[in-house]
Amino acid sequence: MTASSWRHLLVWLHVVSSTAWMSGAAALAILLGLSRTDPAQAAAAVGMARHLDVYLLAVAANASTTTGLVLAWTTSWGLLHHWWVAVKAAITSVQLVVGIALLSPVLDALAAGGTPAPAQQVAGAAVMASAVAFQAWVSVAKPWSRTPVARRERARGRTRLPRAGTSLVAAGVLAPIGDVALTAALGFPAPLLEVVVLVVVGVARRRALRTAVAPVPAAPAPAAPPRR
Structure with missing residues (x-):
């Protein structure tokens, strides 16, 4: 394949995983809301919410993040050269930190105790779904201008970033698929291949940019003919 x-x-994988992330977060908000409005269904609702979080939401979030970063690093868009890409990356980072550090541990405790979800947990899931929907609009509209990083690159004579080779792009596709299999086998989110690919692609991108901006030594001026 080329x-x-x-x-x-x-x-395609970025679009599919982002859609799954948004849909999963919306479904999570509905289930957690159900646990509050129907106490008889609280245990079942939070149990299903946790199952959804482990096997869909976390997997989709990891895949969306990985494919988005690989797309930025392997194409001429770059990660910090356009505000719309940088804003998407910032929102994604906040979502991952909040989801991993705050929402998921509370969800585990709720499922273990079979207790209704607190209001802030429902709101957090709804905000997550809304944030992914906003990122989808940003991807389509591509608002705002170039960043100061891009303007500095243009001043140095580079108006377009280099694209990466086939192997790095292919790795960005195959790693999320492999981690889906790992998650199913282990029973918990395991983005091991995706982390490795992000490190490799990030390092390769840094080296490519350094090579592209390396100054080309000027050719020596021809020697003046001797005077007679």
Whole structure:
């Protein structure tokens, strides 16, 4: 397969995983809300919510993050050269931190005790779904201008970032698929391959940019003919 074909698959996987992330967060908010409005269904609702979080929400969030970063690093868009890409990356980072550090541990405790979800847990899931929906709009509209990083690059004579090779793009497609299998086998989110791929692609991108901006030594001026 060509790099272009792998890139199309990467975009497709990013769209699918982002949609699954948004849908999963919306379903999570509905289940947690049900646990509050119907005490008789609280234990079942929070149990299903936890199952949804482990096997859909976390997997989709990891895949969406990985494919989004690989797309930014392997194409001419870059990660910090356009405000719309940088804003998406910032929102995604906040969502992952909040989801891993705050929402998921509370959800585990709720499922273990079979107790209704607190209002802030329901609100957190709803905000997550809304944030992914906003990112979808940003991806389509591509608002705002270039960042100061891009303007500095343009001043140095580089108006377009280099694209990565086929192997890095393919890795961005295959890693999330492999981690889905790992999660199913282990019973908990395991983005091991995705972390490795992000490190490899990030390092490769940094090296490519350094090579691209390396100054080219000027050719020596021809020696003046001797005077007679």
